[in-house]
Amino acid sequence: MSVLTTPIAGAAGTAGAAPDAPAPAAVARGVVKVYGRGATAVRALDGADVVIPAGRLTAVMGPSGSGKSTLMHAMAGLDRVDEGSIRLGGTEVTGLSERQRTLLRRDRLGFVFQAFNLVPSLSAEENITLPLRLAGRTADRAWLDELVATLGLGDRLTHRPSELSGGQQQRVAVARALVTRPEIVFADEPTGNLDSRHGLALLAFLRRAARELGQTVVMVTHDPTAASFADRVVVLADGRVAGELTDPTVPTVLARMAGLEQQPAARAEV
Template sequence: MTTTPTTTASSIEAPTMRPPAATATGLVKVYGRGDTEVRALDGASLVVPAGQLTAIMGPSGSGKSTLMQTMAGLDPVDQGSIRLGDTEVTTLSEKQRTLLRRERIGFVFQSFNLVPSLTARENITLPLRLAGRSADTAWFEELVTILGLGDRLTHRPTELSGGQQQRVAVARALVTRPDIVFADEPTGNLDSRHGQALLAFLQRAAGELGQTVVMVTHDPTAASYADRVVFLVDGRVVSDLAGPTVTTVLTRMAELEQPASRAGR
């Protein structure tokens, strides 16, 4: 498969007919001071096309999770701009960011974060109840059917397998029809069969349902399900890859991990 060459961060955009779901420009995030200072993000820029599954990869410590957390409004940045649609996230107050996350963003975490005392149905609809909204019955039923949860809705998390819990978490992330879903290592706690099923669903959510998904992963197999992979090195987006395969992802990662690839940085 033909891959795009390494490019500068400012030019990393994928063609799309819809406006971008999110845009990050020149993000800087610093932890600590003096000798302990760590620049987790050092001018990271990224455009997330709407209705696609975008994977974020990079060597350990490259800033993958920090980029996702700042774009999702979970963490403030020290410099730069983050736009979710037409909304400038960096100028919002903490209360406004909380509302933004509740109303327009979905999350899928490695640890599931289900409420033990609630049934699967109650866990799925929890974001709607917190927002004071009623469930769209047709959309709820479609999600439940696609994810194969119809006979598990009255079960609590302890009565569900790991794969079923993760599917409940995915349904919860999508039930509000968010503008964008952020998934942080979503297959990390799943076996290969359940992990592949989850990735296939996220791929389908983007391809058939028009959902925008951003997934942080270290797994080339997981990345191969994406429409596009972006790569970070030292807190900057340095390259992207359209139509990835396991082989092309592994090749690009090997290139980025070579010392020569960082020359001139």
């Protein structure tokens, strides 16, 4: 079964873009996600509107409880929403069945999580190519070799995860996310388990993937240094977009977040 697509009317002009601008990679409009019911209900997303440009590295930030991880999971088709619209390319995600969303994630998306989620019994190369095997596809050897060389994994391909350092495991996870040439890579705190050296190297690679390889990357992070590698930062507060930063730097990110964190925290992280 394939995931049907339909054109996005007016997508090229979304958010004030020029008429000949490329269509965005993803668009969320009026997204609401509520956990619980009655007096204990939590509105993790409360009418969020987000446009993700294609071929760019976008960071999503916000105080604890802002809904940044919930937004990423919703846009990636991992969680259903209660209201609103989410489109990936020409596909309306909110109307898909569970099977269609599974196929969407398998065939068109890549994921990098803080927990590496590698299969212990497989070698590094087998872990990298696992999404292709699950989809019944063969690896593009030139692309695989480029990923392996860029990420410095050439002498580790036969090693199992237990024989790799944390940094090497994360680089395997990144290669796995990119090996299918996905439309979008979603990265949730990808440097959280890495030391500073390996973390900076990973961020530099994600930025290169966007700027030189045209890969769209959406990265949830709480780290101003990580956000400074992005082309753009989307800031969430109380389940809504509270602002954006273009060409962010550590000082501009810190200043923007300082203003938000002065507000009273209303709920736990979601």
